Amino acid sequence: MSKRLPFADQMSLPLIAAPMFLVSFPDLVAEICKNGVAGTFPSLNARTAEDFESWLQRLNTELPEYAAANPEIKVAPYGVNLIVHKSNMRLAEDQALVKQYQSPFVITSVGHPGDVVADVHSYGGKVYHDVINMRHAQKAIEAGVDGLILVCSGAGGHAGLMNPFTFIPQIREIFDGTIILSGTLSNGGALHALEALGADMGYMGTRFIATKEAQVHQGYKDMIVSSGSKDIVYTDKVSGIKGNFMVDSLTQAGIEIEGISEAKPNFDPETKHAQKDEKKAWKEVWSAGQGVGEIKDLPTVAELVERLKKEYTAARAL
Numbered sequence: 001m002s003k004r005l006p007f008a009d010q011m012s013l014p015l016i017a018a019p020m021f022l023v024s025f026p027d028l029v030a031e032i033c034k035n036g037v038a039g040t041f042p043s044l045n046a047r048t049a050e051d052f053e054s055w056l057q058r059l060n061t062e063l064p065e066y067a068a069a070n071p072e073i074k075v076a077p078y079g080v081n082l083i084v085h086k087s088n089m090r091l092a093e094d095q096a097l098v099k100q101y102q103s104p105f106v107i108t109s110v111g112h113p114g115d116v117v118a119d120v121h122s123y124g125g126k127v128y129h130d131v132i133n134m135r136h137a138q139k140a141i142e143a144g145v146d147g148l149i150l151v152c153s154g155a156g157g158h159a160g161l162m163n164p165f166t167f168i169p170q171i172r173e174i175f176d177g178t179i180i181l182s183g184t185l186s187n188g189g190a191l192h193a194l195e196a197l198g199a200d201m202g203y204m205g206t207r208f209i210a211t212k213e214a215q216v217h218q219g220y221k222d223m224i225v226s227s228g229s230k231d232i233v234y235t236d237k238v239s240g241i242k243g244n245f246m247v248d249s250l251t252q253a254g255i256e257i258e259g260i261s262e263a264k265p266n267f268d269p270e271t272k273h274a275q276k277d278e279k280k281a282w283k284e285v286w287s288a289g290q291g292v293g294e295i296k297d298l299p300t301v302a303e304l305v306e307r308l309k310k311e312y313t314a315a316r317a318l
């Protein structure tokens with residue numbers, strides 16, 4: 001694994017399971033970490049700051065205890081996703097909790113990493129920032145982040161349009177930190193491919209929704225398995241920011257994409273959880289990346305990680 005991976009000795013694969021709104025809850029995150037893959041979650045998945053604090057307490061206790069009881073196993077660190085958009089009224093509170101509980105790493109998205117970097121560095125944590133273009137990357141580098149997450153075309157959730165074959169080398173030319181590739185990764189061979197291009201780690205979202213442990217509607221998982229890449233629509237009409245959604249979930253909710261009025265980006269925890277939004281983004285309009293075309297089953301997290309390890313090892317041996 002790459003020398004730029006600060007947690008390499010705790011990981012069984014160069015892989016982060018991406019934070020996903022209404023998907024990444026503590027049970028899934030803990031299970032992923034226990035299998036040597038870094039698990040993450042958006043702080044806003046917790047309805048209140050008190051809930052968020054209890055999740056941090058749980059992970060800070062459960063993961064070290066599991067590692068101590070199973071010294072032969074690699075237990076990966078967990079990371080917290082802070083949405084740094086101005087509509088997130090809980091940012092300051094959640095940021096203070098991250099600092100208090102010293103989360104091993106933080107992922108900042110939808111905005112500028114700002115003073116999160118100094119807070120997380122004060123206790124030795126790492127900050128990785130989501131970017132979709134060179135301009136955002138440059139600003140994040142200037143802010144002192146440890147790594148960049150390149151959210152490429154076809155990714156689940158809010159996604160960019162860059163192709164990784166040129167995005168990774170262009171970023172590597174200007175940045176010596178950790179490069180993490182996001183978007184459509186579904187098999188272990190892809191983790192070797194991204195290393196060949198100059199990145200250090202992969203970031204998988206959709207693949208982890210289609211696991212036994214993900215606490216989402218069974219219909220969501222089944223739709224991922226039955227969908228192909230052609231069934232993914234890239235639009236800003238659902239959440240106000242360009243992202244990828246499964247067409248069948250729009251049809252199921254009785255929504256025609258042409259008929260949707262403009263949406264505004266909204267990361268206010270109150271309204272996001274209350275689902276006052278007419279389009280019911282995330283809850284009923286299900287997001288997934290183009291990688292759905294490769295996803296054919298619903299394994300346990302342990303089974304999935306085992307398979308990814310085999311594929312990664314086989315690709316490296318070629």
Ligand SMILES: Cc1cc2nc3c(=O)[nH]c(=O)nc-3n(C[C@H](O)[C@H](O)[C@H](O)COP(=O)(O)O)c2cc1C
Binds near residue numbers: 151205288290
């Ligand atoms: C349902 C869903 C919810 C997401 N929510 C968030 C989020 O709250 N914060 C964030 O930074 N990224 C979010 N993402 C994006 C992922 O972190 C990641 O970039 C993406 O899933 C990677 O692409 P893939 O799904 O094709 O693997 C979400 C993605 C999905 C599919």
